[in-house]
Structures are given as C-alpha cells and as structure tokens.
Amino acid sequence: METRLRSLVKALIWNAxxxxxxxxxxxxxxxSVAIGGVIALTNTVIGFSCYLLYERIWSRIRWGRHHV
Known part of the structure; x- marks a missing residue:
C-alpha cells in the first residue's frame, strides 16, 4: 500500500x-498567455483532485497485487 505522502508527491509532479x-x-x-494560464490552472486543480482521489481508492484495492 502506498503512503499518503507518496500519493501526494506523485500527484503534484504529474500535475506540474x-x-x-x-x-x-x-x-x-x-x-493569449492569460487565457492559456486560466485554462491550465483550472485543468490542474480538477486533474489533481481527481488523480489523488483515484490513487487513494486504488491503494485500497487488493486485486491484481502480488503478495511476497
């Protein structure tokens, strides 16, 4: 299982x-730099939130994992 910090760092890097x-x-x-920036920031906030939630959900699912 991933730690919350690892999930957070992965999400931050991916969203950057x-x-x-x-x-x-x-x-x-x-x-336009301004409009392009607004589009990028909006997309990043939405994407970050969805990705972080997605990762945390999948970290709780055991299916497909190999246990050593």
Missing amino acids: IGLVMMALVGFFATG
Whole structure:
C-alpha cells in the first residue's frame, strides 16, 4: 500500500507536468498567455483532485497485487 505522502508527491509532479503542457496548448489555441494560464490552472486543480482521489481508492484495492 502506498503512503499518503507518496500519493501526494506523485500527484503534484504529474500535475506540474500537465500544467506546463496545458498552458502551452492553451496559449497556442488562444494566442493569449492569460487565457492559456486560466485554462491550465483550472485543468490542474480538477486533474489533481481527481488523480489523488483515484490513487487513494486504488491503494485500497487488493486485486491484481502480488503478495511476497
């Protein structure tokens, strides 16, 4: 089972990568740094929350794990 800290760090790193990518997509799609930033931040907050919840749910499911 993963610790909550590990899940949190994984979610933060993944969302930092996503924030940069979404900011670039938003900028190229709109031509505006401000609008691209708002799109990226909104996506990051939603994505972070969903990913963290998803990871915590899966950490409680034993299916598919090998026990040594």
